[in-house]
Amino acid sequence: MNLASVGKQTDRAQDSALEPLWNWLKSDAASPLRIEGVSGSSKAFLLAHIKKNHSGPVLVVTPGSSAGEMLYGDLKYFERVINPKIGPQFFPAWEMLPYEDLSPLIETTGERLSVLTQCLTREDFFLVAPIESLFQALIPRKTLTSQIFPIRKGDVMEREILEACLADNGYHRVPMVEAKGDFSVRGDIVDFFMPSENAPVRLELFGDEVETLRYFDVVSQVSMESIEQIAILPTREICPSTEQSQAAVEKLIADGKAMDAERRRVKEVADQIEQFGLFPGMERYLPYYYQAKESLLDYLPANTLIVIDEDEATLEKVDHNWELAQEEYEKYKGAGDPVPQPETFFYTREEFFSKIKSRKQLHLNALKLSGDPDAISLNIQSTPPLRGQFETLADQIWKWNENGRRVIAVAPTKGQTRRLQELQGEYELPLDVDQGILSFGFEFPEFNCVYIAEHEIFGRGHKRRVRRKPKSQSFQRGFKDLKPNDYLVHMDYGIGKYLGARELKTDFSGGEFLEILYADQEKLYVPMEGLGLLQKYIGAGEGSPPLSKLGGVAWKKQTGKIKKSLQEMADDLLKLYASRELTEGHAFAPNPVPVQEFADTFEYVETEDQLKAIEEVEEDLEKDKPMDRLICGDVGYGKTEVAMRAAFKVALEKKQVAFLVPTTILAQQHYNTFRERFRNQALNIACLSRFVSAKEQKRILEKLKKGEVDIVVGTHRILSKDVKFADLGLIVIDEEQRFGVKHKEKLKKMRTSVDILTLTATPIPRTLHFSLMGVRDLSVIETPPGDRIAIKTYIRKFDEAVIQEAIQKELDRGGQVYFVHNKVQSIHSVAAMIHKILPKARIGVGHGQLPESQLESVMGRFIQKEIDVLVCTTIVESGLDIPSANTIIINRADQFGLAQLYQLRGRVGRYKHQAYAYLLIPGATSITEEARQRVAAIQELSELGAGFQLAARDMEIRGVGNMLGHKQSGHISSIGFDMYCKLMDETVKELHGEKVEAHLEPEINLMIKGFIPKDYIPDLNQRLEIYRRMQLIDHAQDCDAMDRELQDRYGALPPDVQKLLELVKIKALCRTLRITRMDMRAEGAVFSFDESTLIPPEQLTVILDDRLSFVSEYQMKLKLNKHTWQDDLKMIERYLTRMAEVSHVES
Missing domain, CATH: 3.30.2060.10 (Penicillin-binding protein 1b domain)
Known part of the structure; x- marks a missing residue:
């Protein structure tokens, strides 16, 4: 379908009811115009046409961020269809309480400054702004202009x-x-x-x-x-000059005196302004820095059309925000904390109207309540709810068609548009199908059109706009963050402590060396060309490892002992694998049509990883051997959908599915998820857990035995002796490591006879998962959700004011809060305290000792948003997915482990709003040093990228222990994680009959030295990282890629770096050819081959000439011109490359 034709055809079908609107837009009329009867996505459709008919900019003001984001999303769809020249822009609010001692998220600041810059530099634009974003002053136009x-x-x-x-x-x-x-x-x-x-x-x-x-x-x-x-553009809305900082201090001192603030506090803030320039939370002092009080409205040209969405609700929000600002001001004033007066920072309703009174105003409202005789009243109707009622829908589409309406169905993915096209063909419907995201359908008689959102036909779960995102980089253990006192593992000498880098003189030149301390105060100096033998030490515990003894045999004994243990473990896994191979299993039919149709109902765009995992599971199910596959992926990465696709495929052939989860709450949530996802399928889904009454459990057990239940979701109750299946085909296990020993034993027995799919949120390191794939079927989903924002994490001393502020901020934006208090005996006292400081908040209490019915009721009410604050124990640690809960407060955070804090914090930030985590401690001096480090570490995990890497390190190690046993965790501690992965890889290869060659590090003695000058890469850690990566190059062509990267990042290569890269290339070729050393002698370069080389000498005879000759069976000599180092190195490289070619080894 030609998308542009939608706009053209609907344009031509305009009704006379809208003539007053088009005439008003063209006129100089000063009085506002009201349009009533417009709601949902029809607002975006109408606004797109209004923008097309208005010659200047348009600003749409919404009553809140949620309404603004939904309108913005719908506008993105209609703008590309009707008027693709000017795309809509969203101007976000800070999402902070007035005067909050925090800075807005840098991404939010970036969006705001980008929009403000466009207002200054472009003549036309289309903005959507929640009223909160207009409520406070911002950087003045003159200041921003000077900073661009x-x-x-x-x-x-x-x-x-x-x-x-x-x-x-x-x-x-x-x-x-x-x-x-x-x-x-x-x-x-x-x-x-x-x-x-x-x-x-x-x-x-x-x-x-x-x-x-x-x-x-x-x-x-x-x-x-x-x-x-x-x-x-600037990085924040205050980047003060010296003069602005001085002016800010003067105003601060004046305000401090006027409000009788504490002198000590005034001095602290003044010192921050004078000494640091930029500091967290400085935005609360914005009026002190600027003479002018300006808002977004001051950036807009005179011909801007102001559209107020739901004017009463919007203006009520202005009044509410003004009252809140006054309350917060009085609170800080009472505490002696100096802040600007509200009238210098925020806007009242009267000020808002005074700013827009000279501009054209349009008011959009859903209800027809104004009684305004000049209001334009539209007859827009929401499309009727016809989910799954295809014949009724077909009749309705034909009726619309008979009334002259053009009907357009909108679906977010290609698969869903294909499903709509199939429905269109089946019923021969006069229907256009388009791809895009639309919140709600509507009938717009004045435009003779009907839009239907795909989810209104087939249904959907949570609405979420997904954008593709590149895969996360797995945790990289390079030297970029290496610092003195970190532990390193040398492949030959073991664990030592890094002391720093030193310049040392060698026989014929100087160079940089790493200084490493070993046992008995002995030191090892490692040259930069030896960094390939070093790895950062990462253990499985929190303590420091013992240092190895230089020259001792303990290190070799230790690695040999671990290798033997790995062989035994891998051998056991292979035996289990072999027994499954010998067992006859059910082979499911490949690619049945209903499976594809079910896949098409998935509301999101699958990631590449997810699709690969789905394919691998389906291939396993289609074999006549029992499946035993592990799916690894972090929370929200789409593992459950993989399991549901498998469950549907199995249930299609009348075999039963058991979905096993570790907690009762998780069972209930997965049960609800399954029912929602399978709502259009003729499948019977049941739940077995503590939340289900004994009578209901008995009924479910009878149905399971008779084969009348297709899918059962439950806790370990499913593994009880009285649970009998008529024909069990698949068991899905969520987080197997959280089950007890007895349950694991029962599952182990089942593994050889039933298809088993295990899900885990524990990231498995890329370095290990390829090895594990040799002994276990494994699928890894690495692609993170596309709409998440990093969780802002704060460490705070326990304080009722902090708790009140954190909860109030979340409630003000319509969200919910978890308050984790892990002591049942005092949990109700904490709930009472929260009720005292926030009497209007609806509070619920949840913990594992509550009766099942009561706990189920509390959790259900929280999920249904009937509870604002859930005071709970760690029963919420994993699995819960409540998009509106975006603040978590963890009391006595010092008493939790790092992984547990990470899991708890993961309950929020599951949606596209900024999420907050507050870690409450009794005070820095009241907790142990170890606890302080743990809490500080979790705060560092705020950034999604760095956070994922740091958390992954801890989680990966735990994951290895969970997958392979606690004995293996001990081995990781004794030799370090990377060395463990290396031994694991070698072990699996050997068990599969592959030859594992001993590591060979060629010694190059050519009297030519290359290095990285400090003035080329001044930062030591970057230099070390580049050296390390060079030493790990195995193929000559990778040197060319490194050459390009260095020139791109650091500029043209100095001669010393060119030499270094040539030597690295020669070393890589030597490694390939198993050349142990290369020496420069009077007659030329001499190559010494390792006796394990697989290259027969006769293969090399074809390239012998007057320059290259054999010295002995394992030595060759190459005559050099010795004119320049470039000529010599190029000649060596050329001959080594020819050796590799004739020997048929990959260079």
């Missing part, structure tokens, strides 16, 4: 000026750009990451001219695409 720094390719610019601009605009100088707000300088290359951009920018100068501008990947640091120009 445009750059074009070819501009003349001194590097120092650019550095000063970035620093003045709030960018933080770092060795390597990894987060928004960072910038780094390396010679003529300047990297910076603007908060408004999705990728950082690399600017390269040639002299004083901007030679190139390009985006680069923040993980690989490699350039992606070139751009012609960029405008550098």
Whole structure:
């Protein structure tokens, strides 16, 4: 279907009821116009047409962020269909309480500054803004204009000026750009990451001219695409000059005196402003920095059309926010904390109207209650709920068609549009099918059109807009974050402590070495070319490992002992695998049509990982051997959908499915999820857990025995002796490690006869999962959800004011709160305390000792949003998925382990709103050092990228222990995680009959030394990381990629780096050919082959010439010209490459 035709055809069908609107838009009329009877997605449809007919900018003000986001999403669909030239923009609020001692999320600031810049630089735009975003003052136009720094390719610019601009605009100088707000300088290359951009920018100068501008990947640091120009924006709404900081201090002191604030507190804030310039929470002092009080409305040109969505609700929100600002001001004033007066920072209803009174105003309302005789009243109807009623829907579409309506059905994915097209063909319907995301359907008589959202036909679960996102990088254990006193593992010498880098003189030149401390105060100096033998030590415990003894045999004994243990474990796994191979299982039919139809009803776009996992599970089910597959993926990565696809395939052939979960609450939630997902299928789904009465359990057991239950979801109750299945086909196990020993034993016996699918949220490291795939069927889902924002995590001393503020902020945005208190005996006292400080909040209490019916009721009411604050124990630790719960407060956080804190915090941030976690402690001096470190670590896990990596490290190690047993966790502690993975890989290969060659590190003695000069890569850790990566290069062609990367990141290669890369390439070729050493002698270069080499000498005779000859059976000599080092190294590389070619080994 031609998407543009939708707009054209609906345009032509306009009714005279809208003529007053089009005439009003063209006129100079000053009085506001009201339109009534417009609701849901029809507002976006009408606004798209209004924008098309209005020659200037449009601002739509909504009564809240949720309404604004929904309208913005619908506008994105209608704008691309009707008027693709100007896309809508969303102007977010800070999502903070007035005067809150926090800074807004940097991504939020980036979005806001980007929109404000467009208002300054573009003549036309289309904005959606929740009223909260207009309620407070922001950076004045004059200030922002002065801080925008445009750059074009070819501009003349001194590097120092650019550095000063970035620093003045709030960018933080770092060795390597990894987060928004960072910038780094390396010679003529300047990297910076603007908060408004999705990728950082690399600017390269040639002299004083901007030679190139390009985006680069923040993980690989490699350039992606070139751009012609960029405008550098500030990182926050306050990036003060010295004069502005001085003015802020003066106003602060004056306000402090007026409100009788504590002198000590005034001095603290003044010191922060004067000494630090930028500091967390400085936005609360914004009026002190600026003379003018301006809002988004001041950025808009005079011809901007102001549309107020649901004016009464919007203006009530203004009044509510103003009252809240006054309350918060009085609270801080009472505490002696100086903050600006509300009238200098926030806007009243009267001020709001005074700012828009001279502009064209349009008021949109769903209800026809105004009594305004000039209001335009529309007859828009919501489409009737016809979910699953296809014949009734077909009749309705024909009726609309007879009334001259054009009917368009909108589905979010290709699979769902295909399903709509099949429905269209089956009933021969006059229906257009389009792909896009629409919140709700509607009939718009004035435009002679009907839109139907696909979910209104087939149904859906939670509404979530999914965007594809690249796979997360698995945890990289490089040297980028190596610091003194970290532990390292040397492949040959064992565990030592890193002391730092030192310059040492060698026989013929100097160089950098790593200084490593071993037992008995002995030291090892490792040259940069030896970094490939080093790994960072990561153990399974919190303590420090013992240092190895240099020159001792203990290290070799230890690795040998662990290798033997690994062989036994892997052998057991292989035996279990072999016994399954010998057992006859049920082979399910491949690709039945209903399975594809069921897949098409999935409301999200599957990620590549998810699709691969689904395919692998289906292939297993289609074999005549029992399946035993493990699906690994973090919370929310789509494991349950993989399991549901498998369950549907099994149930189609009248075999039963058992879905086993570790907790009662999780059983109930999965049961609800299954019922929702399978609502259009003729399957009987039941639940077995403590929440189900004895009478109901008895009825379910009878039905299971008779084969009348297709899918049963439950706890370990499913494994009880009295549970009998008529024909069990599949068991799905969620988090098997959380079940008891007896239950695990029973499952182990089942593994050889029934198809089993195990799900785990424990990330499995990439370094290990390939090895494990040799002994276990494993699918890994690495792609993170596309709409998540990192959880903001705060450590706070237990304080009722902190608790009140955190909960109130969440309730004000319509959300819910978890308050975790892990002591049942005092949990009701805590609930009473919360009720005292927040009397209007609806509070529920949940813990494992409550009667089943009571706990079920509490959890059900929380899920249904009938409870605002759930005071609970760690029963919520895993599995619960409540998108509206986006704040968690954890009392006595110091008493939880790191992994448990991570799991608890994972209950929030499951949706696209900013989530908050507050870790309450009695005070830094009242807890142990170990507990303090744990709590501090979880705070560091706030960023999604770094957080995932740090958490993954802890979780991966636990995961190995969970999968392979506690004995293996001990082995990890004794030799380090990476060495353990290496031994595991070798063990599995050997058990499968593959030859594992001993590690060979060629010794190159060519009297030519390459190195990385400090002025080329000034940062030590980056230098170490590049050295380490070079030493790990196994194929010569990877050197070319490294060459390109270095030039991209650091500029043209100095001669010493060129030498180093040539030597690395030669070393990689030597490793391939099993050449142990290469020596420079008077007659040329001599190659010494290892006796294990698989290259027969006769194969090399074809390349013998007057330069290359055999010295002995395992030695060859190459005559060199010795003119320049470039000539010599190139000749060596050329001959080694020819050796590899004639020997048919991969170079």
